[in-house]
Amino acid sequence: MTSTGDGHAQPAGIYGPVEDWANDIDHVDPAYNRRAPEIWAELRAAGCPVAHTDRYGGMWAPLTHELVREVAYDTERFTSRAVVVSTSTILAEAPIGGAPPITSDPPFHQLARRLLLPPFAPKQIEPWEAEVRVLCRQLLDAIGEVVPGETVIDAAVQYAQDIPVVVIARMLGFPLEDSELFRGFVHDALESVNVEPAVREAGFQRLDAYIDGQIADHVTTPRDDLTSYLLDVELDGQKLSPEHVRGSVVLLLIAGIDTTWSAIGSSLWHLAHHPEDRRRLVAEPELMPTAIEEFLRAYAPVTMARLVTKDHDFHGCSMKTDDWVLLPFPAANRDPELFDRADEVVIDRAENRHAAFGLGIHRCLGSNLARLELRVAVEEFLARFPEFELADPDAVVWSTGQIRGPRRLPVRIG
Amino acid sequence: MIVRLDSEKCQGHNRCYALAPELFDVDDLGQALVIGDGSVPLDLEDKARLAEANCPEFAITIDDAAG
Numbered sequence: 001m002t003s004t005g006d007g008h009a010q011p012a013g014i015y016g017p018v019e020d021w022a023n024d025i026d027h028v029d030p031a032y033n034r035r036a037p038e039i040w041a042e043l044r045a046a047g048c049p050v051a052h053t054d055r056y057g058g059m060w061a062p063l064t065h066e067l068v069r070e071v072a073y074d075t076e077r078f079t080s081r082a083v084v085v086s087t088s089t090i091l092a093e094a095p096i097g098g099a100p101p102i103t104s105d106p107p108f109h110q111l112a113r114r115l116l117l118p119p120f121a122p123k124q125i126e127p128w129e130a131e132v133r134v135l136c137r138q139l140l141d142a143i144g145e146v147v148p149g150e151t152v153i154d155a156a157v158q159y160a161q162d163i164p165v166v167v168i169a170r171m172l173g174f175p176l177e178d179s180e181l182f183r184g185f186v187h188d189a190l191e192s193v194n195v196e197p198a199v200r201e202a203g204f205q206r207l208d209a210y211i212d213g214q215i216a217d218h219v220t221t222p223r224d225d226l227t228s229y230l231l232d233v234e235l236d237g238q239k240l241s242p243e244h245v246r247g248s249v250v251l252l253l254i255a256g257i258d259t260t261w262s263a264i265g266s267s268l269w270h271l272a273h274h275p276e277d278r279r280r281l282v283a284e285p286e287l288m289p290t291a292i293e294e295f296l297r298a299y300a301p302v303t304m305a306r307l308v309t310k311d312h313d314f315h316g317c318s319m320k321t322d323d324w325v326l327l328p329f330p331a332a333n334r335d336p337e338l339f340d341r342a343d344e345v346v347i348d349r350a351e352n353r354h355a356a357f358g359l360g361i362h363r364c365l366g367s368n369l370a371r372l373e374l375r376v377a378v379e380e381f382l383a384r385f386p387e388f389e390l391a392d393p394d395a396v397v398w399s400t401g402q403i404r405g406p407r408r409l410p411v412r413i414g
Numbered sequence: 415m416i417v418r419l420d421s422e423k424c425q426g427h428n429r430c431y432a433l434a435p436e437l438f439d440v441d442d443l444g445q446a447l448v449i450g451d452g453s454v455p456l457d458l459e460d461k462a463r464l465a466e467a468n469c470p471e472f473a474i475t476i477d478d479a480a481g
Contacts, residue, residue: 117426121426121441121442121443121444122440293468350464351464352468353467353470353472357470359471363425
């Protein structure tokens with residue numbers, strides 16, 4: 001067993017370190033998330049718009065905005081039945097998939113999605129701002145006494161990781177004290193992918209057993225939360241199947257946690273070692289909206305995946321049925337064809353057509369909530385600590401897998 | 415100037431509503447709507463251009479000749 005950056009023990013991976021990113025890319029190699037922007041730039045410079053590997057039964061990684069968009073829009077040749085690349089090949093039944101609607105294809109996808117869009121629409125999310133702000137302040141208060149120039153805190157562990165967990169637990173009506181458990185589930189689902197299939201499947205069994213317990217509790221005692229909403233809502237005049245309810249609860253619990261935590265962490269990581277941006281943002285808080293979008297562009301946390309539905313040629317790539325295709329929205333966001341100064345962080349960038357929340361029919365359901373949490377988290381951190389720096393750049397530990405963000409982020413408060 | 419929205423392309427990223435709430439609204443599903451007939455007053459033309467340039471799905475177009 002080896003210890004990963006987020007402190008969860010993990011068996012040694014099946015696949016080893018990458019030596020050739022063009023022909024043997026592996027986003028689960030810890031080196032990938034540590035230096036992903038450099039890897040994309042190197043591959044682009046080498047004339048490789050689509051990287052490949054035989055790992056995971058075959059996987060492709062388009063790296064330009066245009067190609068990522070093409071895959072995201074093409075639900076005929078690329079299915080969402082599985083969206084996390086792993087060694088396991090057990091798939092839930094179509095069309096619902098394991099976590100509807102993210103694992104659903106048209107036409108069922110739209111039906112499942114329409115059920116969940118209203119609670120995450122902008123006007124439903126805006127009222128959460130005050131609560132998110134109180135939560136951020138409580139976390140900052142809990143850091144305790146700070147000696148400027150001396151105190152080192154972990155901005156990922158003591159701050160970023162707790163914000164989305166508490167919010168989604170409240171929305172689902174789950175016990176707040178289980179937050180460490182939720183982070184374990186997230187680790188099992190999204191980081192523990194380069195492992196023996198049995199290890200991965202055991203992780204999902206633990207998750208399902210926990211969710212089933214929470215759902216049973218809500219069946220007995222309905223309340224005003226998303227879990228009870230899913231138990232009550234009707235699709236074509238019928239209640240949702242138990243598998244559908246559980247899958248959607250799994251999605252809401254897993255998808256909102258380390259994604260937002262990563263976005264908050266990456267933004268603070270940037271501000272920790274770019275004092276000019278940090279001071280400008282403190283002096284000109286009206287730049288916050290463009291700065292947040294720029295952090296989302298430059299440090300987009302989420303790479304999705306698809307499975308190829310039929311053998312076909314994709315821009316010269318011979319894609320085979322059941323090959324994986326990564327959708328690296330973070331790479332698309334740094335494509336110089338679409339963005340000027342693509343590899344620079346420009347906090348007042350006015351035109352920013354970034355794809356941090358995906359493209360096409362699977363646009364992140366929680367994007368309004370994620371934006372709110374990210375903005376408030378950065379605002380409150382800067383209000384409390386206008387001066388901070390990386391305590392030790394080499395001590396920053398990045399996540400592994402499709403969600404990219406710092407898991408250890410020691411900063412010295414100035 | 416007239417601003418137009420292709421509701422087939424819109425996926426509810428909510429950028430236009432955030433940048434130009436005078437010109438765009440969102441429905442209960444979070445999908446964007448053009449307010450009124452899309453005519454853009456002179457003082458909102460910059461906001462209309464920002465909304466267009468920030469739509470991830472290329473769902474917004476601007477007709478400079480119209481209006």
